[in-house]
Amino acid sequence: MKSTASEVSLKAPVLFLVFNRPEVTWQVFEAIRLAKPRQLFVAADGPRNDKPGEAETCRKVREIATDVDWECEVSTLFQKENRGCGEAVSEAITWFFSHVKEGIILEDDCLPALDFFRFCSEMLRCYRHDTRIMQVGGNNLLPLKHRDHEYSYFFSNHNYIWGWATWKRAWDLFSYDMKYYEKVGEKRYHDQYFQSFDEQDYFQYVFDRTYSGADYLTSWDYQWQYTRMLNAGLTVVPSKNLVVNLGFGKDATHTVSNNAIINSMKLEPMDFPLRHPEFVMVDRHMDSAIFKRLFTTRWSRTKQRIKRIVPKGWLEGGKKYFNLLY
Structure with a gap:
């Protein structure tokens, strides 16, 4: 059954995270306008001093994101100075949840289907008091033939x-500086969490870089991933893809290169009423397929196999001369 604007639950507040891209901001705001949330929170990072003209672009974006023409309470958090992706986003989400108990979060390059708002609203209500669930996602990046069509969603560790x-x-459990990371690592609790050596190696690498500060200023999502891992929190993933990413390109901070999988994403209608799983368990088959599809290549998987069988000392020595396995 296809939903209409009148069927969307308008009670869930929306946080709209914007910065300096008027065109994509306008597209996403138009989607928000169709949903007509009763509460809209808009957070914007400040312009960078070394980017001529960015102050004016940021001003235009803020105008677009607050051009509300429906009955709605609008709250804003506009930074005067640039905080960076990591701090600006995480602080905005913390600000959001200082005002509300639950809500939907959209960045300026994430274009949602109208069904996305209804799906999130129903999931927020359904799992409001179930502490096993910590997140509701909007994406499903698997081909249709690899999905389980019996239920409207599955549970994931990703x-x-x-x-x-x-x-x-x-979100109250979130730790930007990854509290307990060293202690949990020393006890090797990480080792049993991941499904494969490839997955463990990938996340150990990005977690280490984030914790050490290498990716600190531009990341908040790795800290959030780690927070959920630390608290055994699951993500609800829809059986249909309800959001497409518009942000790939030279102006993006993270998604600067084209990806055939991401570029092929389409918005899909969700069938209502939702078909709920009878059990709350991670679909490890789906998680494995998603990780393999998005985060690995045949060559990267080959490198990980080599790293498993070659003594670590040899790799450390060879790394000085060959940048092949890292």
């Missing part, structure tokens, strides 16, 4: 932040 929702109870 992050889905291109349009998502959560609760204050979950």
